[in-house]
Amino acid sequence: MTQVLFTQPLTAQAFAPFGDVLDATGTPDKLINQGLCGRFHDRAALDFAPDGRAGISIFNAQPRALPYALDMVERHPDGSQAFVPMHQNPFLVIVAPDHDGTPGTPRAFVTNGAQAINFHRNVWHGVLTPLAAPGLFAVIDRIGPTPNLEEHWFTTPWEVHTA
Ligand SMILES: NC(=O)N[C@@H](O)C(=O)O
Numbered sequence: 001m002t003q004v005l006f007t008q009p010l011t012a013q014a015f016a017p018f019g020d021v022l023d024a025t026g027t028p029d030k031l032i033n034q035g036l037c038g039r040f041h042d043r044a045a046l047d048f049a050p051d052g053r054a055g056i057s058i059f060n061a062q063p064r065a066l067p068y069a070l071d072m073v074e075r076h077p078d079g080s081q082a083f084v085p086m087h088q089n090p091f092l093v094i095v096a097p098d099h100d101g102t103p104g105t106p107r108a109f110v111t112n113g114a115q116a117i118n119f120h121r122n123v124w125h126g127v128l129t130p131l132a133a134p135g136l137f138a139v140i141d142r143i144g145p146t147p148n149l150e151e152h153w154f155t156t157p158w159e160v161h162t163a
């Protein structure tokens, strides 16, 4: 028995309750480098808690395919987590609202190939899920003394389909 979810295109508005969408659309906040570079300045709410620090890691993840079996979401109580693709392939982003410590109905987004994301602290999300190779991402998240990981395994997995 599974439950079905359908993907939707990632937009900053739809993702706002869960985190930030980073992209170079619209007018840059600043033109720098003699006008040759647009800076889309300070576009994510980074948060590494009092006992942590920012870290940049490189993830090399196996690509998945749709329909995708979503059996778990996780969250990081002590910090935010950003996924910055090192390629231009769309990737799958899954989030879910929290209901008293348990995730509600997940939402599945597909990026447009030119977007990065930043999950806010303690937001339920699927693990990094590329949809094509190479699954290379820079990940900016908290480095600290605590595990900073809570997982929730669904008793009935979700099946994520292209809309
Ligand atoms: N565990 C880890 O470093 N990554 C996960 O948090 C993830 O969201 O992919």
Ligand code: NI
Pocket (backbone or CB within 6 Å): 074, 075, 076, 081, 125, 126, 127
């Ligand atoms: Ni995570």
